[in-house]
Amino acid sequence: MGEKKGRVLYVDDEEVNLTNFKETLSDEFEIFTALSGEVALDILKKQGEMALVVSDQRMPGMSGIELLAQVKMQYPETIRMIISAYTEIHELIDAINQAEVYRYFVKPWEEEQLRLTIGNAVKTYNLAKEIKSFVSTRRTQE
Amino acid sequence: MQKTPVLYIDDEVINLINFKETFGDTYDVFVAGSGNEALEIIAENKEIAVVLSDQRMPGMSGTELLARVNEIAPNCERIMITAYTDPGDLIDAINRGHVYRYVVKPWDNDELRVALAHTVERFRLKQQNRALTDELQEKNERLVSLNNELEARVLARTEALDLANVKLKEKNIDLEQANLTINTQSEELRQANERLVCRVEELENAKKQVETLQNLLPICSYCKKIRDDNNYWQDLEAYFHHNTDMLFTHSICPTCYKDVVESQLKVMKKPR
Numbered sequence: 001m002g003e004k005k006g007r008v009l010y011v012d013d014e015e016v017n018l019t020n021f022k023e024t025l026s027d028e029f030e031i032f033t034a035l036s037g038e039v040a041l042d043i044l045k046k047q048g049e050m051a052l053v054v055s056d057q058r059m060p061g062m063s064g065i066e067l068l069a070q071v072k073m074q075y076p077e078t079i080r081m082i083i084s085a086y087t088e089i090h091e092l093i094d095a096i097n098q099a100e101v102y103r104y105f106v107k108p109w110e111e112e113q114l115r116l117t118i119g120n121a122v123k124t125y126n127l128a129k130e131i132k133s134f135v136s137t138r139r140t141q142e
Numbered sequence: 143m144q145k146t147p148v149l150y151i152d153d154e155v156i157n158l159i160n161f162k163e164t165f166g167d168t169y170d171v172f173v174a175g176s177g178n179e180a181l182e183i184i185a186e187n188k189e190i191a192v193v194l195s196d197q198r199m200p201g202m203s204g205t206e207l208l209a210r211v212n213e214i215a216p217n218c219e220r221i222m223i224t225a226y227t228d229p230g231d232l233i234d235a236i237n238r239g240h241v242y243r244y245v246v247k248p249w250d251n252d253e254l255r256v257a258l259a260h261t262v263e264r265f266r267l268k269q270q271n272r273a274l275t276d277e278l279q280e281k282n283e284r285l286v287s288l289n290n291e292l293e294a295r296v297l298a299r300t301e302a303l304d305l306a307n308v309k310l311k312e313k314n315i316d317l318e319q320a321n322l323t324i325n326t327q328s329e330e331l332r333q334a335n336e337r338l339v340c341r342v343e344e345l346e347n348a349k350k351q352v353e354t355l356q357n358l359l360p361i362c363s364y365c366k367k368i369r370d371d372n373n374y375w376q377d378l379e380a381y382f383h384h385n386t387d388m389l390f391t392h393s394i395c396p397t398c399y400k401d402v403v404e405s406q407l408k409v410m411k412k413p414r
Binding site: 087088089092093095096097100101104105106131134135 | 222229230232233235236237241242243244246257274275278279282390
């Protein structure tokens with residue numbers, strides 16, 4: 001995994017957003033991208049758990065919240081974030097109640113804030129992993 | 143079993159009464175009419191599991207309150223209950239209030255009951271997780287300190303052994319030197335011994351020669367001189383005197399007197 005801080009999967013139906021995201025953040029994180037929720041779940045199956053999944057909300061097929069609700073079930077420790085240009089009330093409520101997102105970003109994003117938030121999310125994930133592995137190694141030693 | 147404490151905040155008293163009546167049988171319900179009042183209650187009751195807050199209130203907003211709760215009581219789970227659904231408020235509720243659930247007023251009792259039960263369950267799980275982690279951390283620390291203690295003991299023991307080893311090595315060096323000295327002395331003694339053996343052999347040889355000489359004395363058939371060890375022919379008297387301390391007194395036997403002396407006397411008496 002090299003010296004990068006963590007593995008981040010970004011999902012958006014606009015290819016230019018994926019390219020933009022990857023170019024902006026791949027210096028610090030290992031970035032995976034997917035053009036749809038279905039492709040994203042495929043990537044997770046092949047690449048294994050990510051520290052963070054960031055998704056656009058409105059995409060053809062699976063919505064961002066539907067995707068993140070799936071991610072929550074399959075990989076409960078992965079941190080989930082929505083980036084959306086839309087701020088429709090029922091979507092926002094679903095983001096909380098169904099996807100239990102860590103952050104809700106409104107497009108267009110501000111690079112520094114996004115970088116910081118992703119950094120914090122990855123840190124939170126790594127910390128939780130550390131605690132979990134500490135607990136499990138100690139338990140097997142007992 | 144003791145009821146789980148939850149706190150509900152709303153500026154409408156009727157909502158507070160309604161909430162308490164609905165959930166008072168299941169939970170230990172605390173209520174507050176404002177954000178400040180809520181913060182006081184939390185400061186006094188650290189064990190509150192869930193805070194449910196209205197969004198729009200005079201003074202502190204629900205989001206603001208929940209953000210503060212997240213700072214002072216981070217283990218407490220947060221739910222927003224509001225009639226207003228402004229997108230900005232909602233985004234704040236996620237990003238600042240870190241709410242676990244968002245419930246729209248007027249709430250459906252069953253729905254809120256399920257949401258609250260889930261939230262309390264989440265609080266309990268996290269609490270257990272923390273307790274386990276703390277316990278393990280503590281055990282781990284004990285193990286680490288025990289380990290350090292053992293290592294220190296081993297170190298001390300090792301140092302003592304090292305010291306003893308150094309002393310033994312010194313002793314060993316002394317012993318080796320002593321051994322060397324003994325070997326040298328032994329060699330000297332061996333050489334001395336060899337020399338003595340040679341000397342004894344010499345003496346024995348000499349003794350044999352003496353014995354040989356004692357048993358068989360070479361003597362001249364004519365002049366009767368005797369041959370000594372050094373191959374000198376000595377007068378009989380000189381030889382015996384030298385070898386036996388015997389002294390001689392010279393006399394003339396009757397035969398010799400008759401044969402030698404009388405004939406000489408006759409010659410002397412003869413007139414010239």
